[in-house]
Amino acid sequence: MKIAIGGLSKNVVAAAVEKASGGKIETVVTTDIGAVSLLKKKEVDYYFGACESGGGAAISILIGMIGYSNCCTVTKNGQTVKKENVEKFVNEGKIAFGMSVESIEKTVPLLVEALLEKNAN
Structure with missing residues (x-):
């Protein structure tokens, strides 16, 4: 599995993915526009993006480029990430996930767990 990472704090998100996945997931640090191209070419499977609000620049x-039905905001600024919401988004087939910068450390492990579980089946 390969995840493109864009938005703010890209290196923090990449490190969180690598830690949570135990090296099972490869990351590509890029821009949001770069991630669109990688997703369309199927060179990556998913996108994680972080910004201050979680629903703006992150996603x-x-x-606009891959469609609303493929994207979601996992956490907005001031929200607490909920495991059941993460699992719902993953099970709905979302491939692009936005989150607030403040929630990276809690959101990324839940996303990684849900994606690894989905892809193991």
Whole structure:
């Protein structure tokens, strides 16, 4: 599995993915526009993006370029990530995930767990 990472704090998100996955997931640090191209060419499987709000710069370009139905905001600024919401988004087939910068450390492990579980089946 390969995840493109864009938005703010890209290296923090990449490190969190690598830690949570135990090296099972490869990351590609890029821009949101770069991630669109990688997703369309099927060179990556998913996109994680972080911004201050969680629903703006983290995911807005992806929504416009690959469609709203493929994208979601996992956590907005001031929210606590909920495991059941993460699992719902993954099971709905979302491939682009936006999150607030403040939630990276809690959101990324839940996303990684849900994606690894989905892809193991």
